[in-house]
Amino acid sequence: MTEFMDVHHGMKGITDAQLQEAHRADLAIQADEGVQFKQAWADPESGVVYCLSEAPSAEAVQRIHARTGHPTDEIHPVPLSA
Amino acid sequence: MTEFMDVHHGMKGITDAQLQEAHRADLAIQADEGVQFKQAWADPESGVVYCLSEAPSAEAVQRIHARTGHPTDEIHPVPLSA
Numbered sequence: 001m002t003e004f005m006d007v008h009h010g011m012k013g014i015t016d017a018q019l020q021e022a023h024r025a026d027l028a029i030q031a032d033e034g035v036q037f038k039q040a041w042a043d044p045e046s047g048v049v050y051c052l053s054e055a056p057s058a059e060a061v062q063r064i065h066a067r068t069g070h071p072t073d074e075i076h077p078v079p080l081s082a
Numbered sequence: 083m084t085e086f087m088d089v090h091h092g093m094k095g096i097t098d099a100q101l102q103e104a105h106r107a108d109l110a111i112q113a114d115e116g117v118q119f120k121q122a123w124a125d126p127e128s129g130v131v132y133c134l135s136e137a138p139s140a141e142a143v144q145r146i147h148a149r150t151g152h153p154t155d156e157i158h159p160v161p162l163s164a
Contacts (some may be wrong), residue, residue, distance in 0.1 A: 003085055003123065005125075005130075005132050009153035014162065015162075016162050018161075019162045019164045020164050022164075023164035039163060039164070040163060041085065041087055041160035041162065041163045042160060042161075042162040042163070042164075043087075043159055043160050043161070043162075044161070044162065045159070046158055047159050048087075050087050050132070050160065051097040052123070054164070058148045062088040073103070074128070076125040076126060076128055076130050077125055077127070078123035078125050078132065079124075079125070079151045080096065080097075080098050080101045080123065080125075080126065081101075081121060081122060081123045081124070082101045082102050082104075082124075
């Protein structure tokens with residue numbers, strides 16, 4: 001398992017409720033791909049959202065996000081952390 | 083205080099030791115600007131590094147990173163998290 005950071009753009013004006021709901025939707029089906037979403041951070045002004053997960057592959061993360069309606073192909077493995 | 087996510091590019095091949103050292107350098111002077119760096123994640127293959135901090139402003143984060151030799155102007159406030 002590797003940690004991944006994925007980035008979503010174009011989410012300008014996202015509310016706290018929308019972020020919680022998107023995160024809950026991911027959590028609800030993440031086990032299908034062996035993914036564990038750990039945290040998500042959003043900047044409503046620029047519309048950027050970052051998600052940290054632990055997963056078997058970037059494709060696994062991508063499939064979950066696609067199924068819950070917020071696909072992204074900007075997914076980086078982050079094997080190093082401090 | 084707000085949380086910020088900042089992003090560094092061009093760090094291809096960064097090692098664990100280099101990431102730890104960069105993070106330690108930030109921690110050593112962060113109090114000068116009232117910043118608290120919380121975590122950093124790196125992808126040595128694409129050369130992207132993400133840093134999560136709590137700070138009074140993006141400029142405060144920028145000044146610490148500039149003084150420790152890894153400036154970036156890609157700094158987003160992330161007031162929402164899940």
